Amino acid sequence: MKHVSLGELDVSRMGLGTMGMSAFYTGAGVDDAESIRTIRRAIELGITFIDTAEMYGPYTNEELVGRAIAGHRDDVVLATKFGLISHRRGGNREFDSSPENVRIAVEGSLKRLGTDHIDLYYQHRVDPQTPIEDTVGALSRLVAEGKVGHIGLSEAAPTTVRRAHAVHPLTALQTEYSLWTRDPEAEILPVVRELGIGFVAYSPLGRGFLTGQLRSTGQLDPGDFRRTNPRFADGNLEQNLRIVETVEAIATEVGATPAQVALAWLLAQGDDIVPIPGTKRVSRLEENAAAVDLELTAQQLARLTAVAPPVGDRYPDMTPINR
DSSP states (O other), rough: EEEETTTEEEEEEEEEOGGGTTSSSTTTTTTTTHHHHHHHHHHHTTTTTEEOOOTTTHHHHHHHHHHHHHHOOGGGGEEESSSSBBGGGTTBOOOOOOOOHHHHHHHHHHHTTOOOOOEEEEEOOOOOTTTHHHHHHHHHHHHHHHEEEEEEEEEEEEEHHHHHHHHHHHOOEEOOBBBTTTTGGTHHHHHHHHHEEEEEETTTTTTTTTGGGOOGGGGTTTOOGGGOOOOGGTTHHHHHHHHHHHHHHHHHHOOOOHHHHHHHHHTTTOTTEEEBBSSSSSHHHHHHGGGGOOOOOOHHHHHHHHHHSSSSSSSSSSSSSSO
């Protein structure tokens, strides 16, 4: 597996997102044994970058990751996130990136993950009630104590990124990016590249849509988050299949899967971009990992880039995004 740098942090060219193993998607939490096999197979394949969050479950995904990496801690770059649970207020699901909450959150994550340090610690969403300078100041103290190696933000606006970076260097910004979501190209990517901050692309397969396997919300469990996502709504989903059709056509040309083509396009956007596709199954993990070696022609990349954006917002409520 190739390696690249997120800021000064060395990571595998592709990471593994573990959210869907425990939360929000169809099949979450039904086969932890297979999920653990998937994480361990990732390590065997040279995927060092593992991404989780206290919110996933909540808590159960960090515990799962902790079990999976037991005995392999030195082989992984471990990333987790805080800020969507207020430990000061009884564990309520709400924004809280106050210095006090950051301190409580990191201790919980360290315990669940079974480690004495987190390699990359992100603010999950910007807290409108806490100045970003206060949050990053608290994170900087955790770095000084050795509990956190590097810090990052998720779904933050360019001005917020600049303010945060002025307090303590950010290693990475994590934001949704794929053929399904091109939003970062306008402002976010130029800013992080200017500042030398790496970019972690979550949902690089468009929440599974770009695999070509999802044609109807009827395939999803009743509690699957995608049932409430505007892009999967009746009418929108059918229109958005045109994106998949282009991906599938190129996949046929190159003898690859649609998922591999979608990931290859994203990898071609820059060595400072690290996708973290999520999966619960070893077979899908191996399929995704092979995309690192897939090279598309300039013409094929251009055809993909030219695909019109999807219909519908990427969240039912976009207010926590880009602030």
